[in-house]
Amino acid sequence: MDKTRSALRFKQVSTQELPNWCGGCGDFNILFALKGAVAELDIPLENVVLVSGIGCGSKTPHFIKTYGFEGLHGRILPVATGVKLANKDLTVIAIGGDGDGYGIGAGHLFHTLRRNFDMTYIVQNNAVYGLTKGQTSPTSEKGFKSNSTPSGALEDATNPMVLGITTGATYVARGYAYDVDHLKKLIIGAVEHKGFSLLDVFQPCTTYNKIQTVAWYKQHLKKLEDDTSFDSKNKQEALKRAMQWGETIWYGKFYQERKSTYEEGLPQIAKASLLNQMRENQNIDISPLMNKFK
Numbered sequence: 001m002d003k004t005r006s007a008l009r010f011k012q013v014s015t016q017e018l019p020n021w022c023g024g025c026g027d028f029n030i031l032f033a034l035k036g037a038v039a040e041l042d043i044p045l046e047n048v049v050l051v052s053g054i055g056c057g058s059k060t061p062h063f064i065k066t067y068g069f070e071g072l073h074g075r076i077l078p079v080a081t082g083v084k085l086a087n088k089d090l091t092v093i094a095i096g097g098d099g100d101g102y103g104i105g106a107g108h109l110f111h112t113l114r115r116n117f118d119m120t121y122i123v124q125n126n127a128v129y130g131l132t133k134g135q136t137s138p139t140s141e142k143g144f145k146s147n148s149t150p151s152g153a154l155e156d157a158t159n160p161m162v163l164g165i166t167t168g169a170t171y172v173a174r175g176y177a178y179d180v181d182h183l184k185k186l187i188i189g190a191v192e193h194k195g196f197s198l199l200d201v202f203q204p205c206t207t208y209n210k211i212q213t214v215a216w217y218k219q220h221l222k223k224l225e226d227d228t229s230f231d232s233k234n235k236q237e238a239l240k241r242a243m244q245w246g247e248t249i250w251y252g253k254f255y256q257e258r259k260s261t262y263e264e265g266l267p268q269i270a271k272a273s274l275l276n277q278m279r280e281n282q283n284i285d286i287s288p289l290m291n292k293f294k
């Protein structure tokens with residue numbers, strides 16, 4: 001897509017609403033990358049649905065001119081699954097925080113990963129519960145001090161990349177909010193991938209996480225795409241890189257494979273979406289209803 005069309009699409013994708021996140025919050029850049037990706041993907045905006053939960057970043061659907069659904073805390077994936085089952089032709093992008101996805105919604109995540117629905121799940125991972133004022137989350141470092149663990153977290157942090165690779169996601173990637181162009185490419189890759197894409201995004205929370213700061217990320221992060229010996233089709237190698245957590249922490253696309261999706265295996269919707277079947281079988285005209293929302 002040429003630059004002029006891309007800029008025009010970016011404008012079309014943006015709503016009038018403005019986020020009121022704290023200064024320096026990584027959510028701004030994730031939003032920017034997501035808008036850029038949706039603009040470049042050139043999918044009709046009425047065919048894109050953003051599903052979010054509860055959290056600072058879960059306000060994202062308000063700022064992009066697609067369909068959106070802001071649901072309950074931890075229930076992003078059941079809603080996204082429902083949308084996909086009703087109309088598999090839609091591009092479904094689920095988006096929410098680490099507390100929402102890896103804490104409250106962890107049970108849903110596990111089963112959605114292994115089902116391999118054709119959808120994208122972006123996790124705004126700041127390793128803390130931001131909206132509820134700074135409690136320890138499943139991705140907080142061991143020893144992390146917060147309102148909920150004043151003496152320091154006792155558990156090891158969960159590793160979403162390892163979880164994604166070993167539990168069945170077929171596109172597993174980690175982005176960084178302060179590498180926006182790279183993040184945009186990862187989002188485009190995730191949406192274009194046929195199957196379930198787990199895209200965890202490191203994002204500094206400038207208010208409640210004083211450990212994983214921009215300086216901390218700068219010191220530790222290395223991009224997989226800069227290492228030409230790395231092959232994202234090699235599961236063992238992907239796992240090895242994903243497990244590395246110390247001086248070097250890798251980000252980029254860890255793993256991708258093509259496997260049949262849940263929708264392809266489900267006879268009721270394998271050939272046509274439920275919506276289209278309903279329209280064809282009952283000759284239902286939904287245009288009066290749709291006109292109400294214009």
Ligand code: SF4
Nearest residue numbers: 022025056130205206
């Ligand atoms: Fe962003 Fe943290 Fe502020 Fe929430 S509390 S808006 S995550 S910086």
